[in-house]
Amino acid sequence: MSAGTTRVRVKRADLVTSIERLREQSRVRLATMVGLDERGRSGCFRLVYLFALDDSGTWVSVETEIPGDDPVFPSVTPLLPAAHWYEREVQDLLGLQPSGHPDPRRLILHENWPDGVYPLRKDFDPAQLTFSKDHQPFSFHRLHGDGLVEIPVGPIHAGIIEPGHFRFAAVGDVILHLEARLFYTHRGIEKLAEGRHFDAVLPLAERICGACSAANAAAYCLAVESAAGFEAPPRARALRAVLLELERLYNHLGDLGNICAGTGFAVGTAYGARLKESAQRLNERLSGNRFLHGVFRPGGMVFDIDESQALDIRSTLAELKIEAGQFSELLLGNESFRDRLEGTGVLNGDAVEALGGVGPAARASGIARDSRRDHPYAGYSGLIIPATLETGGDVLARMKARIDETFAAFDLIDDLLGSLPGGSVWQPVPEPAPFTEAFGWAESARGETLHWIQTGPGGSIERYRVRSASYCNWPLVALAVPGNLVPDFPLINKSFELCYACLDR
Amino acid sequence: MLCLPRPLGACTLFDILRTVWRLGRATEAYPAKGRGIPVAGIGLPVLAAETCNCSSACVAACPGQAIRLVESESHRRTWELDLANCVFCGLCARVCPTGAITLTKEFELAARSRPDLIERVAISAQGLSNAPSN
Numbered sequence: 001m002s003a004g005t006t007r008v009r010v011k012r013a014d015l016v017t018s019i020e021r022l023r024e025q026s027r028v029r030l031a032t033m034v035g036l037d038e039r040g041r042s043g044c045f046r047l048v049y050l051f052a053l054d055d056s057g058t059w060v061s062v063e064t065e066i067p068g069d070d071p072v073f074p075s076v077t078p079l080l081p082a083a084h085w086y087e088r089e090v091q092d093l094l095g096l097q098p099s100g101h102p103d104p105r106r107l108i109l110h111e112n113w114p115d116g117v118y119p120l121r122k123d124f125d126p127a128q129l130t131f132s133k134d135h136q137p138f139s140f141h142r143l144h145g146d147g148l149v150e151i152p153v154g155p156i157h158a159g160i161i162e163p164g165h166f167r168f169a170a171v172g173d174v175i176l177h178l179e180a181r182l183f184y185t186h187r188g189i190e191k192l193a194e195g196r197h198f199d200a201v202l203p204l205a206e207r208i209c210g211a212c213s214a215a216n217a218a219a220y221c222l223a224v225e226s227a228a229g230f231e232a233p234p235r236a237r238a239l240r241a242v243l244l245e246l247e248r249l250y251n252h253l254g255d256l257g258n259i260c261a262g263t264g265f266a267v268g269t270a271y272g273a274r275l276k277e278s279a280q281r282l283n284e285r286l287s288g289n290r291f292l293h294g295v296f297r298p299g300g301m302v303f304d305i306d307e308s309q310a311l312d313i314r315s316t317l318a319e320l321k322i323e324a325g326q327f328s329e330l331l332l333g334n335e336s337f338r339d340r341l342e343g344t345g346v347l348n349g350d351a352v353e354a355l356g357g358v359g360p361a362a363r364a365s366g367i368a369r370d371s372r373r374d375h376p377y378a379g380y381s382g383l384i385i386p387a388t389l390e391t392g393g394d395v396l397a398r399m400k401a402r403i404d405e406t407f408a409a410f411d412l413i414d415d416l417l418g419s420l421p422g423g424s425v426w427q428p429v430p431e432p433a434p435f436t437e438a439f440g441w442a443e444s445a446r447g448e449t450l451h452w453i454q455t456g457p458g459g460s461i462e463r464y465r466v467r468s469a470s471y472c473n474w475p476l477v478a479l480a481v482p483g484n485l486v487p488d489f490p491l492i493n494k495s496f497e498l499c500y501a502c503l504d505r
Numbered sequence: 506m507l508c509l510p511r512p513l514g515a516c517t518l519f520d521i522l523r524t525v526w527r528l529g530r531a532t533e534a535y536p537a538k539g540r541g542i543p544v545a546g547i548g549l550p551v552l553a554a555e556t557c558n559c560s561s562a563c564v565a566a567c568p569g570q571a572i573r574l575v576e577s578e579s580h581r582r583t584w585e586l587d588l589a590n591c592v593f594c595g596l597c598a599r600v601c602p603t604g605a606i607t608l609t610k611e612f613e614l615a616a617r618s619r620p621d622l623i624e625r626v627a628i629s630a631q632g633l634s635n636a637p638s639n
Contacts, residue, residue: 200568203568203592203596267521267524267525271524271528274528284542284543285543285544285545288545288546288547289547293592294547294594294595303545326524330520332516333515333520334515334516334517334521335515
């Protein structure tokens with residue numbers, strides 16, 4: 001697998017104990033879990049639990065085979081809560097049952113999807129699919145009590161955002177419990193990738209999400225390059241870092257504005273939107289696309305930047321930096337605005353650790369985790385990434401973390417442009433051997449996104465597993481909300497600003 | 506106006522109003538005032554009929570399967586681009602072996618009916634004679 005990965009193969013019955021032993025030895029974080037249908041080659045399914053050792057920049061995968069005629073495995077979730085959604089996902093999509101899982105409900109598949117039909121299995125035939133016309137109810141956890149009100153919100157929302165359903169249990173204005181139902185925009189991207197050449201998967205990877213396009217594309221390209229034992233040329237690696245920081249910048253500027261929208265602070269929302277627009281127009285001038293589609297490809301970059309473009313980046317960011325400074329003063333200095341943010345939506349560090357949270361949401365709760373520093377990639381190797389740590393864990397802390405990261409991004413881009421290596425920005429990637437496994441990652445604006453691949457014959461992709469930052473962090477939102485007021489929910493949600501599309505794929 | 510003492514770094518309503526005044530209006534008067542797209546921008550892909558050699562590289566490369574090469578009963582070939590599926594990635598132009606596809610800057614592409622979203626170019630006889638044998 002990718003360099004620095006230790007692979008441990010265990011028997012199915014030893015899965016839980018071996019992970020338990022691993023956790024006793026080192027501080028590990030569950031980075032992803034992949035289920036594979038390899039019955040055609042070995043008669044078995046396989047599970048790969050990939051752990052990140054952030055302290056040493058290494059990775060360990062614990063893998064087990066599951067007999068094709070007995071698709072059950074012991075659930076790791078009671079030991080490791082972070083595994084919860086991964087195990088429900090392999091149940092839905094591959095039909096592998098996690099025995100002992102505390103929440104064995106469907107996660108991804110619609111309630112009307114027929115039983116026993118698993119889309120990620122290699123023998124899945126969409127032509128055989130029939131849906132029941134009877135409406136099956138979705139089983140939300142129901143709470144009962146005097147004065148308790150159940151509030152359903154979405155999937156069509158007040159603001160124009162992605163679809164997701166939130167089911168609140170509230171007493172008066174105070175939220176006791178929140179359950180989120182997501183996966184409305186599940187498009188089957190992982191399945192679509194299977195059988196395509198690795199170059200043809202790139203347009204899919206870029207479009208998993210609009211706001212994390214560059215990060216997802218980078219993680220995918222790095223996975224392919226890793227599988228081929230190839231490293232992109234130095235100039236490409238530096239430019240990748242520049243564009244990844246530009247993506248972080250426009251996201252954070254817009255997200256700061258969106259936090260204002262959660263409190264009705266319209267001036268702040270508009271200010272953030274203007275700054276974001278300025279950043280996105282820069283993206284368009286550089287790449288032809290506001291969302292940075294079409295900037296990376298396996299082997300390096302799609303285009304190079306010349307002196308005038310480097311100058312454009314510098315002068316645009318110089319202006320933007322001044323405005324961002326004034327914007328931050330507005331946000332941090334206004335008492336009635338801060339009052340809404342302070343103490344709202346507190347997420348404690350233990351919850352982040354238990355569920356493997358990433359990104360600014362983790363850093364705002366005191367968990368110093370950043371893949372640019374812990375597992376350097378592309379042009380980040382050798383750069384100093386400031387640790388933008390806050391400990392409050394509230395909306396204010398998440399906003400401050402983003403403000404700090406915005407200014408860090410200005411400096412990082414400046415450093416990178418000031419030391420851009422010469423040379424080419426693209427080299428052809430040699431065809432990876434069939435059935436090579438590798439993964440790539442990038443720190444998107446929301447945290448680490450990790451793309452795991454298994455190649456097939458002729459440079460095709462046999463299995464593609466995307467685990468975006470939002471996959472780790474959505475469960476954290478449900479933990480940050482109880483105890484807060486219903487009107488604070490949009491604000492708390494916006495302080496995480498997670499992608500639905502990245503999660504759903 | 507009453508000026509109350511305020512702590513350092515405080516942002517008052519006056520500061521907000523001053524910011525609003527300073528920033529002014531950013532809204533652009535489009536379409537009243539036209540605008541283009543940047544030099545790097547990707548607009549409508551256009552096929553030069555006499556340069557096309559029917560390699561179908563564009564058909565294979567298009568991630569949205571927006572391009573078709575259609576042959577009529579009288580053996581006339583037509584290149585069809587369905588704008589409803591085009592994502593303006595530019596891959597078609599990049600892979601074309603003869604450089605027959607140009608990425609123009611045309612972006613005002615709305616149509617009033619679904620069929621009007623399909624661009625059609627008749628491949629010339631010259632193109633057919635250059636076609637690679639299957």
